[in-house]
Amino acid sequence: EAGVVQSPRYKIIEKKQPVAFWCNPISGHNTLYWYRQNLGQGPELLIRYENEEAVDDSQLPKDRFSAERLKGVDSTLKIQPAELGDSAVYLCASSSSGTGAGGTEAFFGQGTRLTVV
Amino acid sequence: AQSVTQLGSHVSVSEGALVLLRCNYSSSVPPYLFWYVQYPNQGLQLLLKYTSAATLVKGINGFEAEFKKSETSFHLTKPSAHMSDAAEYFCAVSAWGGKLIFGQGTELSVKP
Numbered sequence A: 001e002a003g004v005v006q007s008p009r010y011k012i013i014e015k016k017q018p019v020a021f022w023c024n025p026i027s028g029h030n031t032l033y034w035y036r037q038n039l040g041q042g043p044e045l046l047i048r049y050e051n052e053e054a055v056d057d058s059q060l061p062k063d064r065f066s067a068e069r070l071k072g073v074d075s076t077l078k079i080q081p082a083e084l085g086d087s088a089v090y091l092c093a094s095s096s097s098g099t100g101a102g103g104t105e106a107f108f109g110q111g112t113r114l115t116v117v
Numbered sequence B: 001a002q003s004v005t006q007l008g009s010h011v012s013v014s015e016g017a018l019v020l021l022r023c024n025y026s027s028s029v030p031p032y033l034f035w036y037v038q039y040p041n042q043g044l045q046l047l048l049k050y051t052s053a054a055t056l057v058k059g060i061n062g063f064e065a066e067f068k069k070s071e072t073s074f075h076l077t078k079p080s081a082h083m084s085d086a087a088e089y090f091c092a093v094s095a096w097g098g099k100l101i102f103g104q105g106t107e108l109s110v111k112p
Helices: none
Strands: A005-007 A010-013 A019-024 A031-037 A044-050 A053-056 A065-068 A075-079 A088-095 A112-116 B003-007 B010-014 B019-026 B032-038 B044-050 B056-058 B064-068 B073-078 B087-094 B100-102 B106-111
Touching: A005 A088, A010 A019, A019 A088, A019 A112, A031 A075, A044 A065, A044 A075, A044 B100, A075 A088, B003 B087, B003 B100, B010 B019, B019 B032, B019 B087, B019 B106, B032 B064, B032 B073, B044 B056, B044 B064, B044 B073, B073 B087
Parallel strands: A010 A112, B010 B106
Antiparallel strands: A005 A019, A019 A075, A031 A044, A031 A088, A044 A053, A065 A075, A088 A112, B003 B019, B019 B073, B032 B044, B032 B087, B056 B064, B064 B073, B087 B100, B087 B106
16 A cells, blocks of 8 residues: 655755745545644644544635645645745644644655755 | 653664653543654654543554653553664654644664
8 A cells, every 4th residue: 555645855946945845645535634843842733634624724824835635635735925934844744633633643754844045 | 732742852772672662641621642653764653542432552663652631641662672662753743634643753762
C-alpha cells in the first residue's frame, strides 16, 4: 500500500513569491492534516480536513496561507506571498479516523522542505 | 488544553546501553499518547501508542513505553541501543478530532 505522497520534496523561493505544496493521502483516509515543522521543533497543526471540509484551521495564517482538498482526496497548501519566516518543513498526514477518534494513528508523508531566501 | 514536555533536547548513549527518553503530558481528559521517530529528511513514523488499554505499550524496533497517570509520564525505553536508533524522537498527545500536539523532540545519538 502506498503511503502519503508529497511533492515537491524541496523548494527554494525568493520572498514575496508564491509556492504550493501537494499531498496525496493514503487511499480511503478521510482525515487529512497539514503540519508545519520549524527547525528543531515538533510539528504544529495548520489545518485538518474531514473529507472536503476544513474542520480545524485555527492555526492557519489566513492572510497568506490557503488550502483546499477537492473531492476529499488530494490536497494543496499554498503560501502567497512567502516570507522568510515561512522556511520550514511542511508535513502532510492522513488517518482513517473520523471526528473524535483521537487514538487513531496518523501516517505522515516525507514532507516538503521550504527555504525562503 | 493539552500539552507535552520532552525533557532533554539531546540524549547520547553508547551502543548496547539503555535508552530512556522522557515525556510528560498535561491533559484534562484521559489522553491518547504517541511516540514517533523521525530520521533525517524523512517524515514521522509511529513507534507506539497508548490508548487506555495496557499501561505498558510495546512498539516497533524493541521500544516500549509505560503510561503512569500518577506521574503524568509516558517515557520511552529500549534495553539496548543500536546505531540505527539514532534519530529524532517526538512524544505527542492526541486532542479531540485526532489533532496531535507534539513535544519539542529529543535527538538521540548512539556512540559506537
